[in-house]
Amino acid sequence: MADTRTLEQVRADIDAIDQEIQALLNRRAQCAQRVADIKLEEVRAARERGEAGAEVVYYRPEREAQVLKRIMDRNTGPLAGETVAHIFREVMSACLALEKPLQVAYLGPEGTFTQAATIKHFGHAAIPVSQNTIDAVFSQVESGDCNYGVVPVENSTEGMVSHTLDNFMDSSLKISGEVEMAIVHHLLVRPGTELGDVRKICAHQQALAQCRNWLDLHWPNVEREAVSSNGEAARIAASTPGVAAVAGDMAAELYALDKLAEHIEDYPDNTTRFLVVGREEVPPSGRDKTSIIVSSRNKPGALFSLLDPFRKAGVSLTRIDTRPSRTEKWAYVFFIEFEGHLQDDNIRAIVSELEEQSILLKPLGSYPRAVL
Numbered sequence: 001m002a003d004t005r006t007l008e009q010v011r012a013d014i015d016a017i018d019q020e021i022q023a024l025l026n027r028r029a030q031c032a033q034r035v036a037d038i039k040l041e042e043v044r045a046a047r048e049r050g051e052a053g054a055e056v057v058y059y060r061p062e063r064e065a066q067v068l069k070r071i072m073d074r075n076t077g078p079l080a081g082e083t084v085a086h087i088f089r090e091v092m093s094a095c096l097a098l099e100k101p102l103q104v105a106y107l108g109p110e111g112t113f114t115q116a117a118t119i120k121h122f123g124h125a126a127i128p129v130s131q132n133t134i135d136a137v138f139s140q141v142e143s144g145d146c147n148y149g150v151v152p153v154e155n156s157t158e159g160m161v162s163h164t165l166d167n168f169m170d171s172s173l174k175i176s177g178e179v180e181m182a183i184v185h186h187l188l189v190r191p192g193t194e195l196g197d198v199r200k201i202c203a204h205q206q207a208l209a210q211c212r213n214w215l216d217l218h219w220p221n222v223e224r225e226a227v228s229s230n231g232e233a234a235r236i237a238a239s240t241p242g243v244a245a246v247a248g249d250m251a252a253e254l255y256a257l258d259k260l261a262e263h264i265e266d267y268p269d270n271t272t273r274f275l276v277v278g279r280e281e282v283p284p285s286g287r288d289k290t291s292i293i294v295s296s297r298n299k300p301g302a303l304f305s306l307l308d309p310f311r312k313a314g315v316s317l318t319r320i321d322t323r324p325s326r327t328e329k330w331a332y333v334f335f336i337e338f339e340g341h342l343q344d345d346n347i348r349a350i351v352s353e354l355e356e357q358s359i360l361l362k363p364l365g366s367y368p369r370a371v372l
Ligand SMILES: O=C(O)C(=O)C[C@]1(C(=O)O)C=C[C@@H](O)C=C1
Pocket: 032, 035, 036, 058, 059, 060, 061, 063, 064, 067, 091, 092, 093, 095, 096, 099
């Protein structure tokens, strides 16, 4: 039947619906508060049983992934599933902040894609804490000053961020999640800057590499300088006449920069993957990935025999990467990522088979696959 409501009537309906949504949101928030009390009671009971190290874990990535997945699956529109999931991402973020506000260390400064990834994953109610280096992100979480950390790990055009992988070799932290971000770069300048004013272009070396063809074509004779981050490049561009930055929307907004050119990345489906690190292991969500570091003996066919258990069990690898070992000359360390959870029987069997044939095997954690 045709909708014949007038503007006033529709707005009255919207007001009534908003009131219902608001009441429901607060009912949901009360449930989260009760969940927090239950978690606290459980930890108190564990401590009374003598488990001195028991800590309350408020943030539950496996539960959040299940909630978001279910929302997307059951969505009937007209709003897109992803749109509704983003709204619920914020609802859960706000509910979690009532239980415990999370401090999340990320590779800063402000305005980097890592900050955008942090907000995408934890929502706006988390407190992002900018760090100057990937090492500092790890140590903030290790020391307990921050609850979680977010670091870039892999870019679809430039490959792995080796520094993040190196940190995992020595760290006791676990991976508790992954975030995927479409990376869109712009050429940013101080308002009022003309094309002819630009004498230098600053960006993080990965951003320069991701836009290399475009920069070669349009700015072949302008100096390029690699700086510590895109956010830093934007900060320099904001304060230095004649300097442009390659950076994303967050940096443009934060430093009030104009876009001389938009979407300048060479590959339009350029994505960066980030990992969330924490101190706890994450229980299975039903759609998980696992990351391990494994180092094999240096003999012919070593890589083949490391991978064969996965083939035999029919487990899909999602990533494999090599780093030179820092302890043994000519030995290599493999970062292997695959579908499944360390608590699954088939994954347990693969890991014990690998343990037998490797010099070192370090599970880095199982975590829900990115939903958004
Ligand atoms: O289910 C829980 O453990 C909750 O704390 C509730 C809730 C939610 O709002 O749905 C909030 C935070 C957690 O990270 C997961 C889910």
